[in-house]
């Protein structure tokens with residue numbers, strides 16, 4: 001159970017996951033999933049999922065292996081039938097347990113992890129694949145436009161084998177975008193690429209999607225990718241959406257303990273709501289800027305992100321450095337308090353602290369996120 005303290009934060013973030021819509025709202029949505037369930041035999045892989053995307057919005061399904069991300073994407077594409085619920089695009093039902101529009105009639109583009117360009121066709125021929133309905137002038141103009149958009153304006157005559165992995169994935173994206181689909185589905189499109197390439201390609205792909213004003217839904221298990229590309233992220237667990245929200249809210253205002261644990265780093269600190277603006281921990285009181293709104297006397301687990309704990313040699317609160325990790329502009333330290341509690345702390349990389357040394361630390365919390373205490 002969530003025991004959120006900053007009420008206005010909670011109201012701002014409780015937009016999802018349930019989103020049943022009236023008919024005029026439904027028409028304004030590009031995609032609406034209403035109570036969607038998908039079974040494999042007697043196994044329920046997706047359970048009562050509600051999710052919607054506005055035109056031009058980029059969504060992301062994020063979750064651990066086996067939570068149902070690909071199944072949901074496949075159901076939207078029309079490759080899995082529904083046990084319950086409906087999938088609606090622009091107010092038109094594409095899937096329900098009673099009916100299913102075939103995949104090729106859905107106007108949905110797809111980009112997969114395995115790039116699968118046609119190797120015997122040039123870049124231009126690959127991009128032209130879904131453009132048979134255009135005359136040759138229109139087709140040429142769309143190819144030029146897309147190759148420019150993906151940053152490969154002079155690569156018409158090149159073959160896929162002569163391109164890098166990142167360039168091939170850009171061409172795959174151009175091919176999927178060429179016929180201007182109503183929705184683009186991307187299944188782990190960056191997972192075969194190395195980290196450096198991803199760093200540039202992910203924001204580029206977001207730019208391309210925004211430029212084309214395309215509504216898109218991407219599957220990933222990588223939160224950095226999800227945060228870099230999506231307007232809203234749906235965190236899934238065991239076939240359910242735990243939270244569908246902005247990347248900022250998913251990180252700073254998780255609605256469930258699972259989301260808090262799965263997304264970002266952090267730890268839970270036992271605390272008691274002492275006064276309206278303070279929580280008592282084993283290391284003394286932590287003051288909150290605003291009233292936390294918790295019942296006084298309640299025992300909670302307080303979520304502490306690494307940046308909630310600051311290295312400060314003037315602080316009387318001391319901790320022993322157990323591990324440190326260089327992160328470029330900062331070090332992340334795992335520190336141990338006198339009572340054995342381990343916490344994470346971020347500090348500038350200009351003043352490295354040795355493992356085994358004792359340092360001063362201070363709490364500086366912008367967001368108070370608490371969950372019901374699991375243990376005493």
Ligand SMILES: Nc1ncnc2c1ncn2[C@@H]1O[C@H](COP(=O)(O)OP(=O)(O)OP(=O)(O)O)[C@@H](O)[C@H]1O
Nearest residue numbers: 040043045063064065066067068069070071072221
């Ligand atoms: N064809 C299938 N037949 C039976 N069960 C399946 C089938 N495909 C997936 N499942 C099961 O459905 C559940 C959801 O699988 P799914 O592939 O959608 O998860 P995922 O979140 O995409 O996982 P990953 O990140 O590993 O790809 C899992 O328990 C999986 O074992």
